[in-house]
Amino acid sequence: MSLRIRNATLLNPTPSGLKEQPETSLRIKEDRIEEIGTRLPEADHDLNANGSLLPPGFVNAHGHAPMTLLRGYAEDLPLRTWLKQRIWPTEAHLKPDHVAAGARLAILEMLANGITAFADMYLFPEETAKAAIDANIRCLIGANIVDATTPEGPPDQALKRAETFLKEHPPREDGLVSGSLAPHSAYACKPETLEACSRLAKEHGAQLQVHAHETRREVYSVKERTGKRPLELLDDQGCLVENTLVAHGGWVTKQEAKRIGETGACLVHCPTANMKLATGGYAPVPEVLEHGGRVLIGTDGPASNNTIDLLLEARQAALVQKQHRWDATLLPADRLLRMMTRDAAEALGFPGSGRVEEGAVADLAVVSRESPGMVPMHDAPSGLVYAATGRDVIATVVGGRLVYVEGSWRTMDAGAVMEDAVAKADDLVGAADSSVD
Numbered sequence: 389m390s391l392r393i394r395n396a397t398l399l400n401p402t403p404s405g406l407k408e409q410p411e412t413s414l415r416i417k418e419d420r421i422e423e424i425g426t427r428l429p430e431a432d433h434d435l436n437a438n439g440s441l442l443p444p445g446f447v448n449a450h451g452h453a454p455m456t457l458l459r460g461y462a463e464d465l466p467l468r469t470w471l472k473q474r475i476w477p478t479e480a481h482l483k484p485d486h487v488a489a490g491a492r493l494a495i496l497e498m499l500a501n502g503i504t505a506f507a508d509m510y511l512f513p514e515e516t517a518k519a520a521i522d523a524n525i526r527c528l529i530g531a532n533i534v535d536a537t538t539p540e541g542p543p544d545q546a547l548k549r550a551e552t553f554l555k556e557h558p559p560r561e562d563g564l565v566s567g568s569l570a571p572h573s574a575y576a577c578k579p580e581t582l583e584a585c586s587r588l589a590k591e592h593g594a595q596l597q598v599h600a601h602e603t604r605r606e607v608y609s610v611k612e613r614t615g616k617r618p619l620e621l622l623d624d625q626g627c628l629v630e631n632t633l634v635a636h637g638g639w640v641t642k643q644e645a646k647r648i649g650e651t652g653a654c655l656v657h658c659p660t661a662n663m664k665l666a667t668g669g670y671a672p673v674p675e676v677l678e679h680g681g682r683v684l685i686g687t688d689g690p691a692s693n694n695t696i697d698l699l700l701e702a703r704q705a706a707l708v709q710k711q712h713r714w715d716a717t718l719l720p721a722d723r724l725l726r727m728m729t730r731d732a733a734e735a736l737g738f739p740g741s742g743r744v745e746e747g748a749v750a751d752l753a754v755v756s757r758e759s760p761g762m763v764p765m766h767d768a769p770s771g772l773v774y775a776a777t778g779r780d781v782i783a784t785v786v787g788g789r790l791v792y793v794e795g796s797w798r799t800m801d802a803g804a805v806m807e808d809a810v811a812k813a814d815d816l817v818g819a820a821d822s823s824v825d
């Protein structure tokens with residue numbers, strides 16, 4: 389199978405800067421970019437990009453895809469109330485078919501927004517894995533670990549279930565789904581559970597995903613309970629290691645930012661969810677970068693965002709950091725583009741993708757420049773990060789396969805996915821409401 393995309397402005401983020409190639413075409417064979425040039429041979433499929441921008445596909449580095457079912461369900465509440473009174477009581481009624489329906493809806497949205505890979509942590513991860521494989525999107529899926537009974541079962545079986553999941557979905561650089569371990573946080577997991585997660589992850593060569601330092605209260609309550617701040621505890625239990633995805637980090641000191649950099653862990657900045665839940669802190673993005681760490685961008689779950697649009701999220705990340713530090717030069721658009729593509733693909737364990745180069749895995753987004761808000765375009769990365777949204781994406785390619793083009797999904801029945809998600813959302817919320825009555 390081959391695909392040719394003609395007449396695009398290729399945007400390739402490299403460690404030494406962004407490489408732009410206007411009026412260029414590329415030819416994909418199987419899952420790889422075979423050739424880049426101006427006159428390329430015909431292919432089985434042909435797409436005229438009409439001058440569109442062509443960056444690598446966007447990588448959403450933190451989220452809870454099945455929470456699409458709770459989009460708009462618990463609004464304008466502080467995090468603790470939001471979780472304890474609305475989200476957790478509703479999630480207690482989750483069944484695998486809710487998770488499957490929510491994950492499919494999230495994937496439908498992600499593909500339309502040019503997202504070609506995502507990191508996820510949620511209950512019944514095998515349902516999200518199946519949805520991803522069926523739809524042909526790449527993901528790092530974390531088996532959820534908490535020290536509490538969940539719809540998946542009692543806490544003493546959580547690690548066993550996680551191990552089964554890791555055996556079914558071993559981490560693979562060239563695969564669609566890589567299994568990982570997701571101890572929820574230092575406040576939802578005991579120190580011995582965190583240590584067991586670290587051991588299991590090492591044994592299976594799997595990555596860790598965790599929430600940390602999202603609120604000030606979390607930091608102090610963990611310190612009170614264990615004598616250590618959450619990141620210190622995660623570090624001591626062996627969870628702060630290379631490529632651990634640390635979501636949020638709003639209440640991180642300069643010293644802790646340095647430690648993130650030293651360990652090779654990644655800070656996943658989720659500005660919209662932080663602002664919506666008014667968590668108050670600001671992720672120390674410049675400090676982590678200064679110490680050689682990676683910073684990635686995540687939307688978090690759709691119940692606290694409420695969209696899964698990485699272009700919007702990158703714009704928020706830039707604006708929040710600039711405003712907070714009184715420094716308009718922070719996080720320029722080309723740096724953000726690298727964070728949300730190449731850096732994130734490498735961090736999630738998919739180093740073959742995240743690039744627009746010959747030989748790279750073809751995970752790509754095609755972003756139109758034809759809407760009024762996209763002209764004139766004096767600077768392509770700024771057009772992408774500050775002006776475009778997911779609605780400007782006209783095509784998405786994952787592993788060389790055209791999965792979305794101009795309002796039509798090639799691997800999913802959009803109407804059926806949305807109808808099923810609405811029905812399952814009603815069922816889930818109805819079950820939660822009737823248990824309160």
Ligand SMILES: [Zn+2]
Binds near residue numbers: 450451599635688689
């Ligand atoms: Zn989260």
